Each structure stands twice: as structure tokens, then as C-alpha cells.
Amino acid sequence: MSALAIGDTISRRHGPLIQRVAAIAGSLFDCDAIDLRDASDEHPARPRTRTVSLCRGNAPAIARDGQSRIALAYADPVSESALAMTLAAMAGPDEPIAADPESLSVFALADRLATSDIPVLINGPTGTGKEVLSRFIHARSTRRNGPFIAVNCAAMPETMLEAMLFGHQKGAFTGATQASEGFMRAADGGTLLLDEIAEMPLALQVKLLRALQEREVVPIGSTRPIKVDVRIIACANRDLPLEVAEGRFRADLFYRLNVFPLSLRPLRERPDDIAPLAYAMALRHAPDPTLVPCFSEAALAMLKLHSWPGNVRELENVVRRALLLAFGRSTITPEHIAFDSPARLVPVEAEVVELEGPGGRRLSSIVQLSEARAIMETLEACGGSRVRAARELGISERTLRYRLASFREAGIEIGRKAAGGGR
Secondary structure, eight states: OOOOOOOHHHHHHHHHHHHHHHHHHHHHSOGGGEEEEETTOOSOOOTTOEEEEEEEOSSOEEEEETTTEEEEEESOTTSHHHHHHHHHHHOOTTOOOOOSHHHHHHHHHHHHHTTSOOOEEEEOOTTSSHHHHHHHHHHTSTTTTSOEEEEETTTSOHHHHHHHHHOBOTTSSTTOOSOBOHHHHHTTTSEEEEETGGGSOHHHHHHHHHHHHHTEEOOBTOOSOEEOOOEEEEEESSOHHHHHHTTSSOHHHHHHHTTEEEEOOOGGGOGGGHHHHHHHHHHHHOSSTTSBOEEOHHHHHHHHHBOOTTHHHHHHHHHHHHHHHTTTOSEEOGGGOOOSSOOOBOOOOOEEEEEEOGGGOEEEEEEOHHHHHHHHHHHHHTTTBHHHHHHHHTSOHHHHHHHHHHHHHTTOOOOHHHHHTBO
8 A cells, every 4th residue: 555645735735635645645556656746846757657736726626638748727725626536536446435434444355455365255236346346456456467257147048157167178068169267267367356246146156156266267078177266356246155045055055155244235225426437427427528527516415315126237327417418617516416326315314413493492403414514505406496495406306395384394494495395
């Protein structure tokens, strides 16, 4: 793990932002490949580095010059946008992007186990970044210079999966016009990712277990085993202990794979990851890389309110649509946000808040503070119009009225414009 190189000029001019960035960058990125500097610095870039130039401005702005130079402007060094856009600009093509404490703790643990060769089992819903975490483990391991081979067990025809995993001899079956080494031999000296391992047929699970135990494979049509040196990472979006209990997954293979389990939570439970991921996707997909739109605070609040049933994949869809709708503009606003599925507000952990009511009466209510704050920010951005705010939040106006009523009952000041129900 390398530390971020910070010069005197950038430290003096961007200290508050740099301190926040440096605390995260060292645990996620190859910092030797990052040249972080002030926009006034005209020294030649270090060889084989990504240059990220920072300056203060009246509004956030991003511009990419080729694949290795990105210029950023930010208004507030302690804002969520400033941190998010800087992390997104610093990340390499295959590096993870995170800012949520939950995610950072998982990557810190993954960094420690990367130095060993033990199998890893990564659990988490579809689209939460299991392959990204797998590539991170490979990149931090002693096998980093070897191949990384990813196999989706659910995407392979059952009749072909064995041949594709273990290889086959020429003429071993109809259509085998030439020999194939298979994925396990292709990954020799590196890492093999078995994604959606729960979808593997039981009969093939037996052969995989033997291959892992003996560290060798027998290609179809051959009687001679071939030694392989492969680190296995398996991913599952199902509850594997339940699959074992119901006889759909072999217990012996489960325990062979489950030496070190890691778990990725749904995106809605990692809200601080949303902004940096959104900026990374904007950088990746912007039609004009010299003018990458930035997200308004109201747009970020709207993204953090969504429940994200499709996780990171859904977020990428939403960002690509927003880029299309905001084409030619410098800012993505709530009106450019269109979700894949009917929007649902994320339930937030409730807190008991006691506020002084009229006549000195105490009001004790269960108040969802994060949700209230985001709704208020969107209402403010819409000039108090409940119709526009409801549309931009992806909920009905009736639902919004209920939410505002619950805030009033809890003693939360909602402002004159919101109370007046502007259209």
C-alpha cells in the first residue's frame, strides 16, 4: 500500500480537500501512478502517471484531456462533491471507488488477505461490485503479474461448463475440432474468479472440489492430470449456507471455498459511495470528455434517496441517461435523473428527536433525519414546488405531502414555500 505524494504547493492551496482524499486514496489506489498537483504547476508529469490538477472556482467543473490528464475545479473543499469528483478522477480503470466507511473497511480487509493464497468467497447481491473487489485482491497479491480470468458460471451452458473450466482434447466430443486448455489452466500463475458459483451443477461441483484439493485438472478426453497453480475467488449472490442445507450446493465445496468470506452490502446501505461512483461513471461515459457535467447538490440528494434495487449497475444506467439529457450543459440537475425502476425512498435509521413545540410543549417523534434533509434540499432547489419536487424525487405528490405532514408533526421547520404547497 503506497501513500499519496503531496507537494507543498498543493498542500498549502488545497489542504482541507487533500487531507480527506489522502485518507482514502492510499487504501484503494496505486498512489505511485497518481500525479496530484495544483493547476498552476507546469512541471512535466512523471512517466506512466495519471495527472489530476486541482483549482478553486465558483462552481465544480471537470475536464479530461486524453486518458491521463484530468482538471478539476471545486468551490467548497469540505463538500461531498469535491471529495467525490477527486476520488473519481484519481482512480485507475480497474481500481475500486468508495468513500463509505462500510466499503472502506471491506477493502482494508481484502488488502490484508491479498498477500495470502487462501480461497476467498465474496457474498453480495447482483451488481454490488464483487468482480471489482476480486480484481482488487488480485492486483494487491503476489500474483498481480499473472492472469486474472473471470468465469460466470450462470452464463455458461451446463453441457459446456466442464470443458470450458478444465479444457478438452481434440475430438473429445462432437464439435471439438481442436484442443482447449480451459479457464483453470489459462489462469495458471494468477487468479480464477468463479462468479455466481451457486449456479454450478452438483456433478461439476464434485470435479471442481477435486481440482482444488489436488491442484490439478484432467481435460475431457484425457486420462493424465495437469498441475495448475491458481488462486480461487468465488462469488455468490445467494445464501450459500441455505443452498447447502437444501441440497443444492455441496457442503464440502462450500467449506473449501469459504476459508475467508467477504460481504458486499447493497448500494442503498453504502450511501457515501454513491457520489464518487456517479462521478466516475460520468467521467467514463461523458459524450464530450472536455466538458463533463457535474452533479448539483439536489441531484446528489436525489440519488442518495433512491433504494437502488439494481445496485451499481442501475446507478450506471441512471448516470448514462442523465448525461444524455444534460448534454451541452455543465450541471446535472434532478430533472435529468430517470431511474430504471419506480423510485422508492430509502428507509433510514430512525432517531428520537425532542423539539420544543408551541407553548413550551415537548414534541417527541421518530424522525428520519437523512430523508428529511434530502427532501428539503430538493424542495429548495425546486423553489418550493411540491409537484416538481415529487417528480424529481421519483415519488408521487401524495407521498411527498404525507412526508411533509410527518415532518410538521415532528416539529421540523419545513419552510414557507414547502408549507404553502407551491405548484
